[in-house]
Amino acid sequence: MKIILTRVFVDDQERALNFYTETLGFVKKSDISAEGYRWLTVVSPDDPNGTELLLELNDNPVVRAYQKGIFEQELPAASFGVEDTHAEYERLKAQGVKFTMEPTEVVDRVIIAVFDDTCGNLIQIQTLEK
Template identity: 85%
Template sequence: MKIILTKVFVDDPERALKFYTETLGFVKKNDVSAEGYRWLTVVSPDDRNGTELLLELNDNPVVQAYQEGIAEQGIPAASFGVEDVRAEYERLKAQGVEFMVEPTDLLDQVTIAVFDDTCGNLIQIQTLQK
């Protein structure tokens, strides 16, 4: 068994697509609309057949409450692995990304940073320390 799809809820799919592709560097995989629903996914450019991230509209009040609640508590909606958190932090910061948590080493095992994806989510990036 393997994970093939995961999702983040977004308040604006177009803005999310732009942020996740142009700023973060993901690649659009699927963009299918049918009967008022949009199936919009992105993938890593390094693994175009890998796990897809669904950018799902948060048009459900339960979803909106969940999204707002975890963001208010500082809980990331997703975590992405990067080669070097500090380098990625600098690259994203130069593009105007707002960070809530600057690069931080935890328990001498992982380095993390947390940013706002502009679509209602906090996203964590992390690198396992060698």
């Protein structure tokens, strides 16, 4: 068994697609519309056949409440692995990404940082420093 799909709820799919591809560097994998629903996924360019991230519209009141609640509690909706948290922090910050947590060692050599994805979520990046 393996994880093939995970999701983040977003308040605007087009803005999310732009942020996740143009700013973060993911690649669009699927973009299918049917009966008012849009199935929109991105993948890592390093693993185009790997786990897909569904950018799912938060058009359900329960989903909106959940998304708002975890954002207000400063809980990341997703966590992405990076080669170097400090370098990725600097790269994204230079592009105007707003961080709620600068790179911080949280456990023995695990460095995390947290940013706002502009679509209603906090996203964590992390690396295990050597």
